[in-house]
Amino acid sequence: MSDIAIDMRGISKQFGPVKALENVDLQVRKGSVHGIVGANGAGKSTIIKILAGIYRLSDGEVEIDGKPIDTITPASIEKEGVHFIHQDRLLVPTATASEAVFLNNEPRVGPFLNARRMKREAVELIKKHFQVEIDPDTLVRDLSAAQQKIVQISRALANKAKVLVLDEPTAALVAAEVTSLFGVLRALRDDNIAIVFISHYMQEIMDICDDVTILRNGENAGNVVPAESSIEEIVALMVNRDTSEMYPRRTAEIGEPVLQLENGTRVGHFENVDVEVHKGEVLGLTGLLGSGDKQLLKCMFGLDQFDAGTFTLNGNRRQFGSPAEAVKAGLAMIPEDRRAHGVAVDLSVSDNISIASINSHSNNGYVDTKSEANMVNGLIAELGVKTPDRFLPVRNLSGGNQQKVVVAKWLSCESSVYLLDDPTVAVDVGAKVEIYNLINRLAGEGKGIIFVSSDLEETVEMCDRILVMYRGRIVGKYQRGEIDSDQLLAVASGASTDIREVP
Numbered sequence: 001m002s003d004i005a006i007d008m009r010g011i012s013k014q015f016g017p018v019k020a021l022e023n024v025d026l027q028v029r030k031g032s033v034h035g036i037v038g039a040n041g042a043g044k045s046t047i048i049k050i051l052a053g054i055y056r057l058s059d060g061e062v063e064i065d066g067k068p069i070d071t072i073t074p075a076s077i078e079k080e081g082v083h084f085i086h087q088d089r090l091l092v093p094t095a096t097a098s099e100a101v102f103l104n105n106e107p108r109v110g111p112f113l114n115a116r117r118m119k120r121e122a123v124e125l126i127k128k129h130f131q132v133e134i135d136p137d138t139l140v141r142d143l144s145a146a147q148q149k150i151v152q153i154s155r156a157l158a159n160k161a162k163v164l165v166l167d168e169p170t171a172a173l174v175a176a177e178v179t180s181l182f183g184v185l186r187a188l189r190d191d192n193i194a195i196v197f198i199s200h201y202m203q204e205i206m207d208i209c210d211d212v213t214i215l216r217n218g219e220n221a222g223n224v225v226p227a228e229s230s231i232e233e234i235v236a237l238m239v240n241r242d243t244s245e246m247y248p249r250r251t252a253e254i255g256e257p258v259l260q261l262e263n264g265t266r267v268g269h270f271e272n273v274d275v276e277v278h279k280g281e282v283l284g285l286t287g288l289l290g291s292g293d294k295q296l297l298k299c300m301f302g303l304d305q306f307d308a309g310t311f312t313l314n315g316n317r318r319q320f321g322s323p324a325e326a327v328k329a330g331l332a333m334i335p336e337d338r339r340a341h342g343v344a345v346d347l348s349v350s351d352n353i354s355i356a357s358i359n360s361h362s363n364n365g366y367v368d369t370k371s372e373a374n375m376v377n378g379l380i381a382e383l384g385v386k387t388p389d390r391f392l393p394v395r396n397l398s399g400g401n402q403q404k405v406v407v408a409k410w411l412s413c414e415s416s417v418y419l420l421d422d423p424t425v426a427v428d429v430g431a432k433v434e435i436y437n438l439i440n441r442l443a444g445e446g447k448g449i450i451f452v453s454s455d456l457e458e459t460v461e462m463c464d465r466i467l468v469m470y471r472g473r474i475v476g477k478y479q480r481g482e483i484d485s486d487q488l489l490a491v492a493s494g495a496s497t498d499i500r501e502v503p
C-alpha cells in the first residue's frame with residue numbers, strides 16, 4: 001500500500017501544434033486535498049482529462065495507489081475508484097436525480113431495477129452528506145448548478161470512491177453552498193480519500209487545500225503548502241502580471257434612470273420586486289440559490305415572462321417575448337449557463353465575438369471584415385484569450401477562455417443596459433481585472449449595468465448599490481461602502497436582521 005493515491009510523472013500532451021502540457025508531475029497523497037491552480041489555459045483540465053481517460057497522453061506515466069496503469073479509459077479509471085466532476089461535462093440531462101446517482105450501479109433485485117429503493121437511497125445519501133433534500137424524480141437538466149454537483153458527488157460516494165477529482169466545482173456556487181461542499185470534502189479527507197480540487201478562487205485554495213500544484217503555460221511552476229504560504233506567493237507563481245489592484249476604480253457619473261421595474265412578479269420565483277438602474281451605474285444583485293435574482297434577469301431579458309409588474313427601458317414600457325426583442329430594444333445579457341445561451345462552440349472565436357455586434361461592422365449589407373478583425377483581435381488581446389488565432393473553434397478553448405469569449409461578445413455590442421450573470425466565473429485572476437475594466441468603461445459611457453455575482457467580495461467592491469434578495473423578495477438595499485461581504489452573506493442567507501433600507 002502506497003501513501004500516494006495518484007502519481008503522474010512527465011506528462012505531456014499535444015493538440016496539433018498546441019502544447020497543452022509539457023513534462024508535468026502531479027502527486028496526490030491519500031487523505032489530503034490537493035489543489036491545482038493556474039491561469040486560464042494553463043493545462044489544469046487537460047491533466048484531469050488525461051487521468052480520466054478522456055484524452056490519451058502523448059508522453060508520461062500514471063500510477064494509481066502504487067500500481068502502474070498503461071491505458072486509461074473512462075470505465076477502467078472508475079474501476080480504480082477514481083471519480084470526476086468535470087468542468088464542462090454534465091450528467092445525462094434526461095436522467096432523473098436518482099438515476100444519475102446510481103448510474104451504472106443501480107440497486108437490483110435479481111435482474112430487476114428497484115426504482116423505489118433507488119429513489120429512497122438517493123434521497124438518504126444526499127441528505128446524510130449534504131443535509132439537503134433533492135426530489136429524486138427531478139430531471140438532471142432541471143437541477144441547479146449546486147444540485148448537479150451534489151448529485152455528481154453523491155454518485156462518487158455511492159461508488160465508494162477512493163479519489164475524487166473536482167474541476168472548478170465551486171464556479172457556479174454561492175458562499176453558503178461552498179461552505180457545505182467544503183464540509184463534505186473535509187469529511188471525505190478524514191476518511192482517507194484523496195481529493196483533487198481545481199479553483200480560481202485563491203481564498204478557497206487557502207481554506208481547503210493541504211498541498212497545491214501550480215501550472216503555468218502547461219508546465220509545473222511550483223508546489224506549495226498553503227499553510228506555509230500566501231495568496232500573493234501562489235498568484236505570483238501563476239501569472240506574470242500585476243494583480244495588486246484587483247478592483248480598478250470607476251469614475252463614471254451616475255445619471256438618470258435607464259431601467260425600471262416596479263412590482264415585478266414571477267409566480268413561484270419572485271414577488272413585488274422594484275429595481276432601478278441609472279446610466280453609469282453598476283447595480284449589484286445578490287442572493288442565495290433560489291432567491292430569485294437569476295430568474296429576475298431572465299424575465300428582464302425575455303428568456304422568461306413577468307406575471308405582473310411594470311418594466312421600463314429607456315422610458316418605454318416593455319415586455320419582451322424573446323431575447324431577440326430584448327437585444328433589439330437595447331439590452332445585452334451575459335448568461336450564467338454559457339454553454340446553453342452564451343457561445344456557439346462549433347463557431348470560431350471571431351464569429352462568436354462579432355455575432356452580437358455585426359451591425360456595427362456592416363455597411364449596406366457588406367461586413368467590413370477589417371474593422372471586425374480589429375475589434376476581435378483587440379478584445380482577444382485585452383482579455384488575454386489564449387488561442388493560436390481568432391479562427392479556432394471555441395470548443396477547443398479552455399473553460400475560462402470560452403467564458404472570456406462570451407464576455408467579449410456581449411460587452412462589444414452597443415446596448416443601453418447590460419445584465420451580467422456571474423461574468424467572471426471560471427475566469428483567472430488577471431482576466432477578472434480586465435473584465436472589471438471593461439465594465440467600468442461601459443459605465444463611463446453612460447450604460448446601466450446589473451451585476452449578479454456569486455462572489456460577494458466582488459459584489460461589494462464593484463457595485464455602486466447592492467440589492468439583496470431572499471426567497472423572492474428584496475430584503476436589503478445598500479450604498480457602496482455600507483456593507484462588507486460577511487454582512488452581505490448574513491443578509492442573503494436570511495440570518496441577519498441588520499437590514500438597511502435606502503430610499
Ligand SMILES: Nc1ncnc2c1ncn2[C@@H]1O[C@H](COP(=O)(O)OP(=O)(O)OP(=O)(O)O)[C@@H](O)[C@H]1O
Pocket residue numbers: 015018019020038039040041042043044045046047087386387395396397398399400401426428
Ligand atoms: N481539444 C482541444 N483541442 C485543441 N486545443 C485544446 C483542446 N483542449 C484544450 N486545448 C488547449 O490546451 C490548453 C490547456 O487547456 P485546459 O483546458 O487544460 O486549460 P485550464 O487550465 O483548464 O484552463 P481554465 O482555467 O480556463 O479551465 C489551452 O491552450 C487550450 O486551448
Ligand SMILES: [Mg+2]
Pocket residue numbers: 044045046087167398399400
Ligand atoms: Mg479548465
